[in-house]
Amino acid sequence: MQHGKPYFFVGIGGSGMMPLAMILAGQGARVAGSDRSLDSGRLPAKFDDLRAKGVALFPQDGSGITSAEQVVVASAAIEASVPDMVAAQRVGAQRMTRPQLLSTLFNAAPLSIGVAGTSGKSTVTGMIGWILHACGRDPTVMNGAVMKNFASADAPFASALVGRGDAFVSEVDESDGSIALYSPRIAVLNNVSLDHMPMEQLIALFGGFIAKAGTAVINRDNAEGAALAMTLPAGRVTSFAIEGEADLVARDLAPTPFGIAFDLVERGGAPLRVTLQVPGRHNVANALAAIGAARAAGVSLVEAGQAIEGFAGLKRRFELVGEAGGVAVIDDFGHNPDKIAATLDTLHAFPGRLLLLFQPHGYGPLKVMRSELVAMFADKLGEDDLLVLPDPVYQGGTVSREVTSADIVADVAVTGKRAVHVPARDAAAAHLVAQARPGDRIVVMGARDDTLSQLAAKMVAQLRG
Known part of the structure; x- marks a missing residue:
C-alpha cells in the first residue's frame, strides 16, 4: 500500500x-x-x-x-x-483504531490469511509465517508475540515480518468485535471457547469471519468449530483433527518435555512423520491448522511438513527461561481456561510438582471467566501443585473490581486444591521461589504485561541465590 x-x-x-x-x-x-x-x-x-x-x-x-x-x-x-x-x-x-488500520492493510493484500480462535492464534500465525518464509514466499506477518525464528540481535522484538510476497498473515482478534472488519482469502478457526464475551456472541463473530473466506481451515475436535464448519459448503472447508476423521489428521503422538512428534495424514494418504520443537497436544492442533492454511496457499504437504519442523516457537509460549537448583522456570502466555489447561496438561505428562504464578489480565475478564477458571484449576491442578495469584493487571483508567484474585483463590481453595492470594506480584514470586525444591517447575502465566518475562528471569536469578 x-x-x-x-x-x-x-x-x-x-x-x-x-x-x-x-x-x-x-x-x-x-x-x-x-x-x-x-x-x-x-x-x-x-x-x-x-x-x-x-x-x-x-x-x-x-x-x-x-x-x-x-x-x-x-x-x-x-x-x-x-x-x-x-x-x-x-x-x-x-x-x-488498531483493527481499522490493520484490516485495511490485510484486506488489500492479494492473499490474506487470517487466524482466529480463542486460543493458539499467535502460534498458528507464527507457524504459517515460518512455513511460507521457508518455502520462499516472503510473507508479511502480523503477530501479537515475538517469533523466535525471526528474532535476532538486530530485531529482538520480531512480532512482525515485512515481506514482498503476496501473502499477509495476521492473527485476528474477536475480543472487541473487530473481527467483522476482516475479509480473509484463507480463514483459520482454531477453536471457540469462553474468554472475553458470551459464547453466543463468539459463535456469531467467528461464523461471520469464516463465511467470507474462500477456504476455511477449521478444528473438528472443537465442537463449536465443527458446528460452524457445517454452515459452509464442503468444498470451502479444510478440516483437521487429532486421531479423528478430517482432511488433515495427526496420529501416533509422541511427546517429549519440550517437543512432540506425530504422523501427518492428508485425506487418507501415506503418513508423514513430523517432529515439532514446541510441546503439547495443543501444538499438534496448531501445526495442523498452519499446515492446512499453507496447503490452501499452494504449499505442498511435504514442504509444509518439513518446514514446520524448523518452527522455533514464540516468546512467552511455554518458554524455558532457565533452570537453577533442579527447578525449571517457564514463561507462558496462558490467561484463559483453555490456554492454562493446555499448559498444565503438557507439564503433567512428565514428573514434577507445578508452582504456578497466574496474573489475571484484567478485572473484566476475571469476572467473565470466574466459574470456568475455578473449574479448570480444580480439575487440572495436582494435589501437590501450588497456585499463587497476585492482583490483576491494572494500567490506569476506570474499572469495576467486582471479582478479584482473592475471590478466585477462595473458590479454588473450596475445591481442595492449594491456592494463595499474594496481592503484590514481586511478593507472589518470592513466595513461590521460597517454596521451590528440586524437580519442581515454576510457571509464570498471564497476558497484557510484557514485564512478566522480566519477573520470570528474576525468579531464575533468585533460585541461583
Whole structure:
C-alpha cells in the first residue's frame, strides 16, 4: 500500500500496536508514537528497537500530535482525557483504531490469511509465517508475540515480518468485535471457547469471519468449530483433527518435555512423520491448522511438513527461561481456561510438582471467566501443585473490581486444591521461589504485561541465590 499521511500510535509499545507500527515503517510510512511504559522507563529495549526502525517517539503528553494531516491510531480503550487524544481532537487529526488500520492493510493484500480462535492464534500465525518464509514466499506477518525464528540481535522484538510476497498473515482478534472488519482469502478457526464475551456472541463473530473466506481451515475436535464448519459448503472447508476423521489428521503422538512428534495424514494418504520443537497436544492442533492454511496457499504437504519442523516457537509460549537448583522456570502466555489447561496438561505428562504464578489480565475478564477458571484449576491442578495469584493487571483508567484474585483463590481453595492470594506480584514470586525444591517447575502465566518475562528471569536469578 501507498502511505501518504504520517501515523501516530498512542500506546505504540502494546503487543498489538508495535508489530503494526513495524509493518507500516517497513512499508515506508512515516510512523511516530507514544507510550506510558516509555514515560515510566519500562522495557527501554523495546523502544530502542522502534527508534532503530525510524519510528519517532514522544512523551504521552500531546506533544507529538501537532497536525490535522496525522492519522492517530489508538485502541478503543484509550480514554478521551489522555493528553494525546485531547491534542488529536484539538488539531482535527483523523483517528483510527488498531483493527481499522490493520484490516485495511490485510484486506488489500492479494492473499490474506487470517487466524482466529480463542486460543493458539499467535502460534498458528507464527507457524504459517515460518512455513511460507521457508518455502520462499516472503510473507508479511502480523503477530501479537515475538517469533523466535525471526528474532535476532538486530530485531529482538520480531512480532512482525515485512515481506514482498503476496501473502499477509495476521492473527485476528474477536475480543472487541473487530473481527467483522476482516475479509480473509484463507480463514483459520482454531477453536471457540469462553474468554472475553458470551459464547453466543463468539459463535456469531467467528461464523461471520469464516463465511467470507474462500477456504476455511477449521478444528473438528472443537465442537463449536465443527458446528460452524457445517454452515459452509464442503468444498470451502479444510478440516483437521487429532486421531479423528478430517482432511488433515495427526496420529501416533509422541511427546517429549519440550517437543512432540506425530504422523501427518492428508485425506487418507501415506503418513508423514513430523517432529515439532514446541510441546503439547495443543501444538499438534496448531501445526495442523498452519499446515492446512499453507496447503490452501499452494504449499505442498511435504514442504509444509518439513518446514514446520524448523518452527522455533514464540516468546512467552511455554518458554524455558532457565533452570537453577533442579527447578525449571517457564514463561507462558496462558490467561484463559483453555490456554492454562493446555499448559498444565503438557507439564503433567512428565514428573514434577507445578508452582504456578497466574496474573489475571484484567478485572473484566476475571469476572467473565470466574466459574470456568475455578473449574479448570480444580480439575487440572495436582494435589501437590501450588497456585499463587497476585492482583490483576491494572494500567490506569476506570474499572469495576467486582471479582478479584482473592475471590478466585477462595473458590479454588473450596475445591481442595492449594491456592494463595499474594496481592503484590514481586511478593507472589518470592513466595513461590521460597517454596521451590528440586524437580519442581515454576510457571509464570498471564497476558497484557510484557514485564512478566522480566519477573520470570528474576525468579531464575533468585533460585541461583
